[in-house]
Amino acid sequence: MSAILVARDGGDTAERALDTQTRRPDAVVVVSAGTSLARAVAGLPTADGPEWLWLLPADAVPEPDALARLLAAVEVAPSVVIAGPKLVDPGDRALLRSFGESVTGYGATVGLADDELDQSQHDADDDVLGVVLPGMLVRRAMWDLLGGPDPGLRGSDAGLDLSIRARLAGGRVVRVAGARVAVAPSPQDFTRRRPLGAAAQYRARRAAQLHRRMAYAPGAAVPLHWLSLLPLALVRSLGLLLGKRPAAIPGEIAAALTAIFDGSVAGARRTFRRSRRVGWTAIAPLRIPPDVVRERRASARDREHARTGPPDLVRAGFFPGGLAVTLVAALLGAVLALRLLGSTAITGGALLPLSVDPGTLWAGLTGGAQDGPVDPFRAVLAVLGSLTPWNPSLALVALWVVALPLAALAAWWCATRLSTRTWPPILAAALWMLAPSFLAALIEGRPGAVLAHVLLPWLLFALLEAPRSWSAAGAAGLLFAAVVACAPVLAPVLVAAIVAWAVAHPRALIRIVAIPLPALVLAAPLIAAQLARGTPLGLLADPGVAVPSAVPSGWQLLLGSPSAGVGGWTQFASALGLPELVATPASIALLAPLAAVVLLALFLPGAGRALPATVLALGGLLTAVASVHLAPSSSGGSAVTIWAGTGLSLYWAGLIAAVVVAMAALGRLAVGVGAAVLLSTALAVTPSLVALATGAGPVIATDGRTLPAIVAAEAVGDPDLGTLVLRPLDDGSLAASIDRGAGTTLDEMSTFAATRPAPDESQRELAELAGNLASRGGFDPAPVLDRLGIEFVVLTPGTGGDSELVRERAAEALDAQPALDAVGDTGRGSLWRYPDHVPVAASEGSSSLGALALSAQAVVVGLTVLLALPTGRRRRLAGPGTHHELDDDHDEGFDSAGFDDDGFGDDRG
16 A cells, blocks of 8 residues: 655654554655645556555654554455544644544535544444545545546545545445544645634635535536526625624635636536446435534534633623613603603704605605715614604604613613623613713704714623624624714714724724724715815714804813803802802812712722723713814804714713722722712702703704795695795894705705805805895895795794894895785794795706615615624523523634525535
């Protein structure tokens, strides 16, 4: 017999080990890994009698009796043409690397004893479908008949394919338990000393499987298999995404493309037809049944969980602590929003009603040429409005009513990731719903800020779990997109946090770095448009209605207040008959306990966990400071700064995280200290709570109409009906805008329009029209009204001061305008009508480019949703007094997920 040694990256241990064999080979041939084994064997002389070839990597270490035991096994069984030894780990001979292979019903390779402890559990069963090439003993005559390994299979499945063809040629394949060969951790491959990574290994195995399928299939089925390669790869890619194995998707696509252009299939099919003697039914008993496949995959997952340990997620019980704080928050929220209960819509501040039906909400995502690309915030509003499809505006009312319990629940859940005790998450939930910036957003009617505050804890929770869970990474991607859509100014600090988190977890680098991808795709058209226009800072502008606000001082920002009124303390002090000077000292005194605990957390045991929290808080504070110095938007000719409240929400989140860490270190003192912090914080935000309860802010209940009823009725038959809305301002100016249809809705607002650097021609024309209508003269507005499609003019009520004088002069001028007929006063202002109005042609729909962009965005978001869905097997973890179900999708490898069988194209002939 002859020993064939295949050299790969150096190593001559096998050649030296052959000298110690009790049965030494008659000839030894050393070939390089790139040399064809078939040509090397063809050059060997033919011996009398049965001749055997022993294939060994040059760095293998066969035990002294390995060859003798292999030959002994085949000499007593003339039908055996291939025998394989136990391949063991060089460092631990009790660890099996490979000991036989088989396939599933659809041709996927299954190792019968890969990476298992050798407990003689496989010694009794010697008949197998196949063995790997390293260590294989093969009869020379069968080798010549089969033509050696398939040239199209380099490494993966080469030994299995040779064994299958040997079986179909009428021979037997066995594994010999007594023969042991130590090999490097890549037993399937002759060409590499180091094993492939998980992604590369998956690609190699899948490419090998597709090659075998094309080689084995009947001639009539080959075209069908070939045409199905790419569609099947796309379907399987969705399965890989659901199976939390997105890193395998490039390998799946690459394997399909390799199979499509595989020129070696024709030669493999000729060799297969020439050597085949029996049908596929002869090897059917040696395939792995589906129930065994499922059992093996479950065992592989269990072994992986035993190796990595369970993910440490929720450990504090929701009952009763989490439930109690959520119910208290719900009761408080209902009391504070009592005046809004029963209303169908709300308006005021940055609030407007939504479109009348979900179809209009979603149709608006393609945008229009007039206002430029749509904001990603519009997608958030479309999702929110779809929750109440009979009246999308009702979803905003519900948000204002349940905002506090939603925020409390989110913060409680996130805090359970930082503490195993019951009290700290409860404290975190209470502090989060009492955040000054959150209450200010509710008072001032800022839906983007409210949503961002509610979603931030869920985003932080998902980011914490992203390094170990694909579901968490997918959820983090969706939440990041939603938070950034609601508060674009948070994007820089959140991206920096994600990069830092990825650096801290290099094994999950790609998984974490990809989290901002959905947000980037959603904002791509707007990013391109703002950069092309030269207004990159416009990307940070608050979405929705641009509402000016008084700029807070540095002290006020440090106290968490986004307004100049120190969280309402200035007005509250005046109402109590106290000087306004006490507002800031009162806030400082009441928030001092919270600040003291945050500082204390940096010096208590576990300070290493408090440091990232304080860095997060610092990032939020710097974002708030930068916000008040940036004014990318404009409203009525006045610059509008970015609202500081969203940055302060992130600042407050960091502070609360530090408090939770401190509570864990304080032991028995935690409840008393936490209660003091909670009480003082509640007193600090008392003015805001009073303002919410009394309706002191601009948010009011409405019927959902922004224009008079007669205008809304006319707009039913003319969706492009134009209404000129004139709004007197406190500074003595007059703001003008054109509302189409029944009125401008919140989802129609555009930051691209609000951040326009200078008035365009249409704005100048509108300003000239409004100025002439609001002043006496001989101006004829008919041509402009016809061109703009305007039928109605609304003059809204003044807000006091100079606005009343402006309104009075404008009303007199409009009454004197012969082109207009006075309709009368309405609940939304005085109304005039242009009787000669002729409906203009309907506006063009969305552009094909916009539809294409929306399709790409839908694909990315849809794939992220599939990734976020928890589809893994669930386990229960014990915690203090409770159990919790967790997803088993944190494995970083591919074998345990087990998406190998595609259920299409059985390769049995």
